[in-house]
Amino acid sequence: EAGVAQSPRYKIIEKRQSVAFWCNPISGHATLYWYQQILGQGPKLLIQFQNNGVVDDSQLPKDRFSAERLKGVDSTLKIQPAKLEDSAVYLCASSGQGNYEQYFGPGTRLTVT
Amino acid sequence: DQQVKQNSPSLSVQEGRISILNCDYTNSMFDYFLWYKKYPAEGPTFLISISSIKDKNEDGRFTVFLNKSAKHLSLHIVPSQPGDSAVYFCAVSGSARQLTFGSGTQLTVLP
Secondary structure, three states, X not given: OOOOEEEOOEEEEOOOOOEXXXXXXXXXXXXXXXXXXXXXXXXXXXXXXXXXEEEEOOOOOOOOEEXXXXXXXXXXXXXXXXXXXXXXXXXEEEEOOOOOOOEEOOOEEEEEO | OOOEEOOOOEEEEEOOOOEEEEEXXXXXXXXXXXXXXXXXXOOOEEEEXXXXXXXXXXXXXXXXXXXXXXXXXXXXXXXXXXXXXXXEEEEEEOOOOOEEEOOOEEEEEEO
């Protein structure tokens, strides 16, 4: 079974530029999550989707971050404009219906200069 | 306000000995608890979990213990192997099945 796929793996941009990350969850997983992991901390939830609907985006900085999950499969997370403090690893995870266990992709390491 | 705390940023143990990683949480409403392992440049990998109705769950060399009255979770690895060297995160979940993570403990198993 293929795992969670993410791209790109690494991205370097200047502040005020925009960037987008892509995630393809495990086949059949209805729930998809985006996390931000800052160096030295645990992952922090940004947004949770159930199929193509948003369950919780209370931790998403909506003035600059946006996310969508069209057709209930792939998802994209966008930052526009980026700030220095957005430098982090962005992780995508998915889980099966009714399951607590989440399965993570390899992440995208974003550096904002 | 940290809901989940891993107070030891790092731990070193000899190969073959027991590794004990600890985690404390604040909210008694959490009902599911998980441990993840993370290698550099990879995403966290699910390791083992336990429901709040149990106090112990075992999977091979890995055992998770839950003390609900103390709001304390621990992971025991016996025997420890060099390949176990990684960052270990505990995570807690409530009714929405969202995970709140601790800050992680770097485990180093010395050959």
